[in-house]
Amino acid sequence: MKINQKPRAMMFPAPAVVASAYDEDGKADCCTLAFATMCSHHPPAVMIAINTTLKRKTLKSILHTGEFCIGFPSVEHVAETDYMGIASGYDTDKIRDVGFTFSDGKVVNAPIINEFAASLECRLIHTADVGSHTQLTGEIVNVRAEEDILDEKGKISYQKLDPICYDDVSHTYFSIGSHVGDGFKIGLKFRK
Numbered sequence: 001m002k003i004n005q006k007p008r009a010m011m012f013p014a015p016a017v018v019a020s021a022y023d024e025d026g027k028a029d030c031c032t033l034a035f036a037t038m039c040s041h042h043p044p045a046v047m048i049a050i051n052t053t054l055k056r057k058t059l060k061s062i063l064h065t066g067e068f069c070i071g072f073p074s075v076e077h078v079a080e081t082d083y084m085g086i087a088s089g090y091d092t093d094k095i096r097d098v099g100f101t102f103s104d105g106k107v108v109n110a111p112i113i114n115e116f117a118a119s120l121e122c123r124l125i126h127t128a129d130v131g132s133h134t135q136l137t138g139e140i141v142n143v144r145a146e147e148d149i150l151d152e153k154g155k156i157s158y159q160k161l162d163p164i165c166y167d168d169v170s171h172t173y174f175s176i177g178s179h180v181g182d183g184f185k186i187g188l189k190f191r192k
């Protein structure tokens, strides 16, 4: 029997990623986001959503520079990632607090957190207000990845990256599970 649930934002699985940007004074800030997903192949783009009604310095910084990075934390950095979603750049320097460092983006004017094995450099191409959140679309203009998370074909390996999944319903972090099938292949058995 299916039970009706109260409507609330949810997605399974959702990630925990970290958006970073420079503020008006050139200071690096970042915040953890579960509202994040890819949204276009051409141009390559991602979409994030940041709460407009609550205190979010990173949103102000992204709107100011029009550029941002998305870092993909690995499971080993789950505590640092959580902290970046608790503290605000209005009150403290989060990157320094967790002992992380950052570099300038290679293409965009936004900080890349060095400890994250993979990051996207994004240029803001669209914003939309959706209720409590501002939805920001970023064109991916560069991708940075540590050599040791690449597979034999030079592509980012999901398993080597070991990204964090976040359940926004129970407020719990998970690691990815095991390989269960090959995309665009395992479903072919139903083709008539």
Ligand SMILES: Cc1cc2nc3c(=O)[nH]c(=O)nc-3n(C[C@H](O)[C@H](O)[C@H](O)COP(=O)(O)O)c2cc1C
Pocket: 016, 029, 030, 031, 032, 033, 034, 035, 036, 049, 050, 051, 052, 055, 056, 057, 058, 059, 081, 082, 084, 085, 086, 087, 088, 089, 090, 166
């Ligand atoms: C796991 C996790 C996911 C989060 N996802 C979002 C999100 O998608 N959108 C958002 O506006 N805030 C989200 N937050 C809250 C912000 O990261 C948090 O308010 C942060 O302190 C904002 O920092 P800032 O003021 O430096 O930008 C999340 C927090 C956590 C811990």
